[in-house]
Amino acid sequence: SLQYEKIYRPDPKMLDRPLDSFARRHLGPSPKNVAYMLKTMGYEDLDGFVNSLVPPDILKKRPLLLEAPAEGFGEQEMLEHMEQIANKNKYKVKNLIGKGYYGTILPPVIQRNLLESPEWYTSYTPYQPEISQGRLESLLNFQTVISDLTGLPVANASLLDEGTAAGEAMLLSYNLSRRKKTKYVIDSRVHPQTKSVLLTRAHPFDIELIEIDTSHVENALEVLKDPKVAGCLVQYPATDGSILSGEVLSSFAEVLHANKGLFSVASDLMALTLLKPPADFGADIVLGSSQRFGVPMGFGGPHAAFFSVVEKLNRKIPGRIVGVSKDRLNKPALRLALQTREQHIKRDKATSNICTAQALLANVAANYCVYHGPEGLKDIAERIYGMTTILANAIQSKFSKFSISNKNWFDTLTIDLNGNSSSKAILNKALEKYNMNLFAVDENIVSLSLDETTTREDLVNLVKIFTDSSDVTKFISEGNEFPVFPKQYARFDKILTDPVFNTHHSETAMLRYLHRLQSRDLSLANSMIPLGSCTMKLNSTVEMMPITWPQFGNIHPFQPVDQVEGYKELLSSLERDLCTITGFDGISLQPNSGAQGEYTGLRVIRSYLESKGESHRDVCLIPVSAHGTNPASAAMCGMKVVPVNCLTDGSLDLSDLKLQADKYKDNLAAVMITYPSTYGLFEPGIQNAFKVIHENGGQVYLDGANMNAQVGLTSPGDLGADVCHLNLHKTFSIPHGGGGPAGAPIGVKSHLIPHLPKHDVVDIVTAVKSEYSIDSVGSAPYGNPLVLPISYAYIKMMGREGLPFSSVIAMLNANYMMTRLKNHYNILFISQESKNRHCAHEFIIDLREYKKKGVEAIDVAKRLQDYGFHAPTLAFPVPGTLMVEPTESENLEELDRFVDSMIAIKGEIEAFIAGEPKGQVLKNAPHSLEDLVSEDWSARGYTREEAAFPLAFLKNNKFWPPVARLDDAYGDMNLMCTCPSVLEVANDDA
Amino acid sequence: SLQYEKIYRPDPKMLDRPLDSFARRHLGPSPKNVAYMLKTMGYEDLDGFVNSLVPPDILKKRPLLLEAPAEGFGEQEMLEHMEQIANKNKYKVKNLIGKGYYGTILPPVIQRNLLESPEWYTSYTPYQPEISQGRLESLLNFQTVISDLTGLPVANASLLDEGTAAGEAMLLSYNLSRRKKTKYVIDSRVHPQTKSVLLTRAHPFDIELIEIDTSHVENALEVLKDPKVAGCLVQYPATDGSILSGEVLSSFAEVLHANKGLFSVASDLMALTLLKPPADFGADIVLGSSQRFGVPMGFGGPHAAFFSVVEKLNRKIPGRIVGVSKDRLNKPALRLALQTREQHIKRDKATSNICTAQALLANVAANYCVYHGPEGLKDIAERIYGMTTILANAIQSKFSKFSISNKNWFDTLTIDLNGNSSSKAILNKALEKYNMNLFAVDENIVSLSLDETTTREDLVNLVKIFTDSSDVTKFISEGNEFPVFPKQYARFDKILTDPVFNTHHSETAMLRYLHRLQSRDLSLANSMIPLGSCTMKLNSTVEMMPITWPQFGNIHPFQPVDQVEGYKELLSSLERDLCTITGFDGISLQPNSGAQGEYTGLRVIRSYLESKGESHRDVCLIPVSAHGTNPASAAMCGMKVVPVNCLTDGSLDLSDLKLQADKYKDNLAAVMITYPSTYGLFEPGIQNAFKVIHENGGQVYLDGANMNAQVGLTSPGDLGADVCHLNLHKTFSIPHGGGGPAGAPIGVKSHLIPHLPKHDVVDIVTAVKSEYSIDSVGSAPYGNPLVLPISYAYIKMMGREGLPFSSVIAMLNANYMMTRLKNHYNILFISQESKNRHCAHEFIIDLREYKKKGVEAIDVAKRLQDYGFHAPTLAFPVPGTLMVEPTESENLEELDRFVDSMIAIKGEIEAFIAGEPKGQVLKNAPHSLEDLVSEDWSARGYTREEAAFPLAFLKNNKFWPPVARLDDAYGDMNLMCTCPSVLEVANDDA
């Protein structure tokens, strides 16, 4: 505890250590508080506490050899260090590389009031709809944009990236055929990184990927006619810039539909503002990236992918969908719809493992559309098209020795150099003379894509690169002769007609709209979000600042390596630090969510087994307590999921594990275990479990979601795991963004390194190449690099000495709360008698005993909203319970406020059970303002005061749920997931 | 109107014009809206509208030759341009210049969630306390910090800068003697810029400023004994770094008090965390700057000055004071106290003209203290002291040829080079080898001040500069021997003991505190703030972004000119643009508020008259309708204020003006006129008025507060004014910051240019030197340079063609509202019959007729809060009225919501008059949440619904007043203006 004082408060006399220590800001309790909390629990100091908490064979306390000062960088040092790294990226270059990543302008009002606003970025996935109406509305806008532009009625609230979205389309098509149709056709002009992800995703199911050249329509139709074909994916506009005609697209759709196959189209939202929507040609699924709607390229991510489907697929669509429903008072209100489709319910029967997606970026894209409106968007698209065409005209003129290979285009030209130059020479000229990056298709062909940021000057420079005309302005004839998008390909319907896209076009109006949305959401800026398994810790300003620096934002994922030295340095150092922390030998940064990490880890294991001639090993043991993504991911890897029991004390049933391992030993591939367990317990026998698996020829996959209890105390590697994903958005401070972005690198032992994913367009700079590398698991080589500076800064600022205190204080906070609460509630699996006297960093409040008396866990969850809190994790891992995880960033006062609230609720539960009318307060919770001011209150049996201000602190600071309790069933029965209904919501005075 | 379409929405075909046009974002109504609004009022187009609005002799429409593209920069172009300029400032240098400006660290969480947050910076002065509790609480914290650290019980909520604060202290002392004591004594070691401001302020009253050397205590006491001495000001620590002993200070106080003089101390807050508070030695007034508590130096401002006084002066203290009172429900609540002291009530009897102050920066400083707490602040101060002492030891060692002239210090050393080097050589060495700026006191003496940002490496470099020791570390003995602040000077009381300074030390806690405060305030992020005369227009993100760039922030006002090329370019261009816009020949950027502008302009006029041998001219004619600062400023210039009548139609009584001008022609100095008038009217006869003044030997001062109706249509210069201040915080987009910062340059005709203020420490780079220059009106050479990029960007983004539309649309919005409202309310001075059929950019709703029936204007103002709006300007310029100014940034929907609200309130007024119980809703307004959920509602005569949601739009978006109507009288009777009471506020459940 002395050590804690030292870490927390730097000595003014020690001049080497800056006074703006991060630890003091990241960690909630002061040394004085810590002493008090320890005393409450009967401990002398933190060491004693940790020693009695973490089993001795688990506790390793290996020094963390981080690349930072032992006590971490000061906050200002960190920013300076970050700036130095950032400036090593070549970020003032114009990136015309295209391929799914484009220059865009993030409107400053959205940057400041959304992307840089903790009210937006610290919120959680909107599972508690009553306190999430703002981002739900914004995500509904996103879905409406997607639905409007693609022409398909149902869209989801984002997927991880275009590549995995394509993967989802393929698997949806495959699964729809009940896995009977084993061929999948793709246009050769799909983006190369998408192809790579499709290869990855096809492999476990032995789906045969067939690439066709759609310019040979007859041949293509011939291939599509095969009844084994589950579906086809074309890119529209294609990666070379060309646009397939409506006739061709329709003919594909017809042939596919004749055999009950699905027609999928990867498209571009900016193009779709002008282009006929794929729905017009019979597309069943349209997908792509919304990056160019205001989201920085960020070296590849995070960006929100989109996915829309025809009506009949609306219950098959992967990912989260926002839908309109009603609240208890019949007022329209939004919530996540059709959740029974998702992995947390369907587990290994789920058709997708996606969990955290890209909500924050979807919200940027949606608000980009709100701000620009249909005219604004079309203006941008028209200018892009016009400039592209002017350039094409120049290249096709007598002043150029080159030619355009794509017959038509929106923003992309593929230029055949006709042997008159080399790609290398042209790229060099563009870079050195004009500071532009183009893309080399091969030695003799280059391509380029224009975008929102392209200026007249850029256009002039491009003309100079590709022609020898000195008077380039002649190609840039403005006014009358400005090229207009060809009628043949154009859409003529009105887009984005909903008022929300036609109202907020002044900055003042936009500011207010963003502010209004934000004020309807509870985030970490309001109060603790004690979500077990989610680790809602501080996302500090210093960590977040670099996210909107152009040095990190304006980098294309396919930019030449020598231009991304800054990222290279940052990512390499982060990998090394993560290796130290986890005890692993290698890291892949590619997985961009926990579920993706699981998928990648399991694929890496399978690849390793395959390389040993054991490709038949396909059994994955998974404890019944596991998070739904575990079985879902295993299933997506083509694995057979075998459940393993848990004991009544919450621990893994080791004998059942042995039994199953033995039973399946010939086919055992892996076990997936969460540690500390999903019950928030340090299981002492874990290393035995690992031994059993290894002895039976399997590999150990550790789900690292609970890493926040391990850092500096133990590690997956030390414990003996072979692979583990690290939810950077939990343990390593990436904010949850209201449902994404995530970051979930996997760490592996050395034998698995050769199998880590590669990338087809660029080499992974931080890795060694290997013949065993699996294909890409995501579109971008490093997952979501733009948010990696957050974790990097977190680690560097906490430092070797500070970082373990994150885990220690997280556990202290949890155990302190539990100590106070256990006098009022049963805590699952914890008792003075059992071997579990402590929880790790989270604990489970058991409410099942009240169920038969009429009080459900959800009543408590909703009533907590009236106390200004987000509910703990509901019903995971055990139905009828609440799992509380405070994290280290909460201070004593806030812990006490939460505990006091739970104790007060206990009184309300008792009142309910005793049949006192006042107990109804639980059933009517949360109490929205409209509810509170409504007239007929007399029947309630409790006062408005009691409903609104059950504890005194609330009068000073309370978050008000904008709607009353949601009616989920109504919404799922009447699925409505695009915008017109928002208007209803807004205007309905019900 | 065609022109408007063109400005509003750039043509995608015109490649020269970026699509991210600012005009579209700044201006509320779309071209379609404009057409509709014109139609409502019976106009065909904007030209017709403007022509019928602005009298033909006023309408000049001179093209504005701005230094920017005709249609303005696009937003991204602007940011790039700004970055180019910014990078021309040498900002990575360490500025050890001191003299009241120090390096400091703005904690990132405060930067992002306060300084960069529109919720904070767009709010207005908290005159409507019910919807301003957040910033009032923060300002109360500021007052508590000041009171705690200075030891004096009463502090105000900020003044403009240290120099003017010293001026206020001097005038307070002088006025307390009923202007009988005409001598004022200052320590020669007061900061030089403060001396200059004192000279300025003393001049009009013929106060004799006597400079004494306080190191000769006996001599000093002799001077102070003179009964003509009104007071004395010392600097503690002094500008040379030395600290006067308690005995000396006490002896000064005693002597002064014996003659009823006042003892004033200019001090430094960081030093005061360690140093004995001046109150201990009998100080009556303590003042200074709070800049180093987190506020960037910003080339001189804006920073909040502080001012505290002994109890007996509590009704004499200048500026705004936040005090604790109660609301209607007896709940403690904050509001501005003792307003009857201020100029808007006392007019020329006021002892200060200060109006807008530095609220935003005071809030930064207050929250810096909240975040660091007493220990954190002391840690910083101790390190500064320790490092300074280590350096002093080195310089006093045998390794140095120099010596320290100050015997003691906190952070500042004055170093006598003893002829062994020259200041120039040392400054050069420091700059070139170590990238540090020191201060040259004279050719042989340099000084330097350490601060929060000084690192060990800096210290090593300083030792290298001043010694020839190669092993500098020997001076930096850490641990045991680290220098400790000498007991003799140290304070031993506890500082900042209030819980607010001891609670929010983690970033999470701080974030929530800032968020909670912000959520209690209504700002432009919520809804229109239609304050007549205040011009609450958009403060756009692009304009605001550069404010927190280090390139602008990290610049010391006394940094050598060749290091501030960026500022020089920006300020010069801004001056030229403002000349074009105003029709003037010269600009001074020094005045940092409107009131300061008035003062400066009048002083310039008097200096001009003096230079013509007409120093006897001292009469200033001011219409009775004038803003209170006008007469107060004139009085502070030693002028005799003569009121001029207004006619019943609101216009100036020209014949009275003639009468007075004639009557006072021998002594006529000036007239002060607001244009368009404070009634919001274009007075046609204005040029005649000017002629009359000129003919009688006077000069014309135009109050430019209403410039927003003039830009591009007419101008003060064209109309014939000689001088005018421009409230940049109104017309030119600087945000109001909840009560400052401001910016109010004055423009002058060429004959006045030689009289513009100079600066004593540095030359004004944008001006020509002149023997006639008046002394400084503020501490910093260019006023508040850090906020000038805002106005610069506003002008450059609107461009020559866009800028006039700000005025035109501002007037369109006002007249549209008025057109709708005049069917329901009387509009003052406006009628179909009178010559005023239109207002300019604002109009006055006359509520006087309802007064006798029991409804006051304040009832309407408070009831508007229930409709989610900030009230219009209340009781200015006419008691019993509301003055509405929507500005150009509001869109049609918002105008309509406000008008609808006013119409609904009209119904409530009628109900009240008819004696219907429902009319009581006006008297109980605003309805706080606690009020709404309270039990005993039955007596109200209206429902909770009617109270809370009188119109449907409110259910979707409503701002909730956190307290009920304030009881002003209670608070003024029980003055309480420091923190302990905040706790009461927070905890009181009354």
Ligand SMILES: Cc1ncc(COP(=O)(O)O)c(C=O)c1O
């Ligand atoms: C234990 C566990 N595993 C896996 C996941 C999935 O991670 P993600 O949501 O990033 O896909 C979660 C998410 O909460 C989790 O708690």
Ligand SMILES: Cc1ncc(COP(=O)(O)O)c(C=O)c1O
């Ligand atoms: C007409 C007029 N003159 C002068 C001022 C004073 O300006 P400032 O508050 O910046 O001192 C105001 C402020 O509202 C005003 O409206």
Ligand SMILES: O=C([O-])O
């Ligand atoms: O996202 C979760 O399922 O926790």
